[in-house]
Amino acid sequence: MTSIRERNKELILRAASEVFADKGFAASKTSDIAAKAGLPKPNVYYYFKSKENLYRExxxxxxxxxxxxxxxxxxxxxxxxxxxxxxxxxxxxxxxxxxxxxxxxxxxxxxxxxxxxxxxxxxxxxxxxxxxxxxxxxxxxxxxxxxxxxxxxxxxxxxxxxxxxxxxxxxxxxxxxxxxxxxxxxxxxxxxxxxxxxxxxxxxxxxxxxxxxx
Missing domain, CATH: 1.10.357.10 (Tetracycline Repressor, domain 2)
Known part of the structure; x- marks a missing residue:
């Protein structure tokens, strides 16, 4: 069974893929990624620490x-x-x-x-x-x-x-x-x-x- 942590990370990763693909790394904002994932912005930093780490993921x-x-x-x-x-x-x-x-x-x-x-x-x-x-x-x-x-x-x-x-x-x-x-x-x-x-x-x-x- 998928844990809440795994589910949230997957949601953020999928949303980040879409945002980075649309806007590129520099123009992408973690707030946009969080909004697309349907999660609070702090969750992005909690799971991935930084936008750079998320991009590398x-x-x-x-x-x-x-x-x-x-x-x-x-x-x-x-x-x-x-x-x-x-x-x-x-x-x-x-x-x-x-x-x-x-x-x-x-x-x-x-x-x-x-x-x-x-x-x-x-x-x-x-x-x-x-x-x-x-x-x-x-x-x-x-x-x-x-x-x-x-x-x-x-x-x-x-x-x-x-x-x-x-x-x-x-x-x-x-x-x-x-x-x-x-x-x-x-x-x-x-x-x-x-x-x-x-x-x-x-x-x-x-x-x-x-x-x-x-």
């Missing part, structure tokens, strides 16, 4: 899922399987953590001033590992000679746009929010572009594995 809430999304690269698997799982995980993050994703994007665009050296190291190390995996598949003749760095950057851009540019997507599609079918269509489209563009042979995959590439 929001960043942490997105960094952990981003690192976890790369899990398919950390085990043996065919390129098609790994890239599909990775893309689906990234789409899921954009759908479930859109505000934290925007905060992270803003942080990166400003040179990551609030990321700790450990967090930066973790993110860079995982990216380099993923790139090394792609390079190995290329060397083994399992996919086309594409630039591994730019392939990864392209996947990031394609998947994170569903969180970071949600206003534009809503305007173009005419939908206030995307449905399950929309996110599935997005995932399938990106997967198809990557698999076809990288000339990955999925003929050896099982029927269930081929669904995303049909």
């Amino acid at each position: 929001v960043l942490e809430s997105i960094i952990e899922p981003l690192l976890a999304a790369s899990a398919p690269f950390n085990q043996a698997g065919r390129p098609g399987e790994v890239l599909e799982a990775y893309i689906r995980s990234k789409i899921r993050i954009s759908r479930e953590l859109p505000f934290a994703s925007k905060v992270f994007a803003s942080e990166i665009m400003h040179g990551a001033p609030h990321l700790s050296s450990e967090q930066t190291e973790q993110l860079n190390a995982q990216a380099k590992h993923n790139i090394a995996c792609i390079r190995r598949w290329i060397d083994q003749g399992l996919m086309a000679e594409v630039d591994p760095h730019h392939l990864l950057f392209s996947i990031w851009a394609a998947t994170q746009t569903y969180a970071d540019f949600d206003w534009q997507i809503s305007t173009v599609t005419g939908k206030a929010s995307l449905s399950d079918e929309d996110y599935e269509a997005a995932a399938r489209t990106i997967i198809r572009l990557v698999i076809k563009g990288c000339e990955i042979d999925i003929s050896a995959a099982s029927p269930s594995e081929r669904i995303g590439h049909a």
